[in-house]
Amino acid sequence: ERRRIARELHDGLAQELAFVAAQGRALSRRPDAIDVKYLANAAERALDESRRAIALLTHSPDERLDLALVQTVEELANRAGRRARFNVEEGIEVPAKTREALLRIVREAVTNASRHGQANTIDVTLENGDGIRLLVADDGIGFDPVDPIDGEGFGLTTMRARTHDLGGDLTIRARAGGGTEVEVVIP
Numbered sequence: 001e002r003r004r005i006a007r008e009l010h011d012g013l014a015q016e017l018a019f020v021a022a023q024g025r026a027l028s029r030r031p032d033a034i035d036v037k038y039l040a041n042a043a044e045r046a047l048d049e050s051r052r053a054i055a056l057l058t059h060s061p062d063e064r065l066d067l068a069l070v071q072t073v074e075e076l077a078n079r080a081g082r083r084a085r086f087n088v089e090e091g092i093e094v095p096a097k098t099r100e101a102l103l104r105i106v107r108e109a110v111t112n113a114s115r116h117g118q119a120n121t122i123d124v125t126l127e128n129g130d131g132i133r134l135l136v137a138d139d140g141i142g143f144d145p146v147d148p149i150d151g152e153g154f155g156l157t158t159m160r161a162r163t164h165d166l167g168g169d170l171t172i173r174a175r176a177g178g179g180t181e182v183e184v185v186i187p
Contacts, residue, residue: 086123
């Protein structure tokens, strides 16, 4: 049933959103297209969300975290023309709620690194020591997480909320030499 719903979303909603996003991008190149840029951005966000839903539905709820994480990051990096490198510990077992939240957080971090940070390479680390630690680091232009240009966006707010719901800590920091690190630690 999950796969059927994912197919329906992919073949219907996602295809329509892709068309709207493409048309919005084309129209936004016109000099008088300020309002169209907002439409194009909204369509892009909706398309990203539909892809997230499809990805979550196509993964089995019992799929190992490390496998789902690598597959998710590779898909996003390939789509954006970025390179992904991994240091992922195998066999980490977490409840389904934690797995889904971590996958959504990594999707947001990788999307931000490629879209806003203009990163070429994204490094993803997943390890289990005194708790689960997920680190997404990029070599992009970075940003100041304390004073971002447009205020804290919805994506960052959502990552913080998801991490908080798991009883964890989220840290976003600039990397020495450029880029950004997003670190999630769950006890």
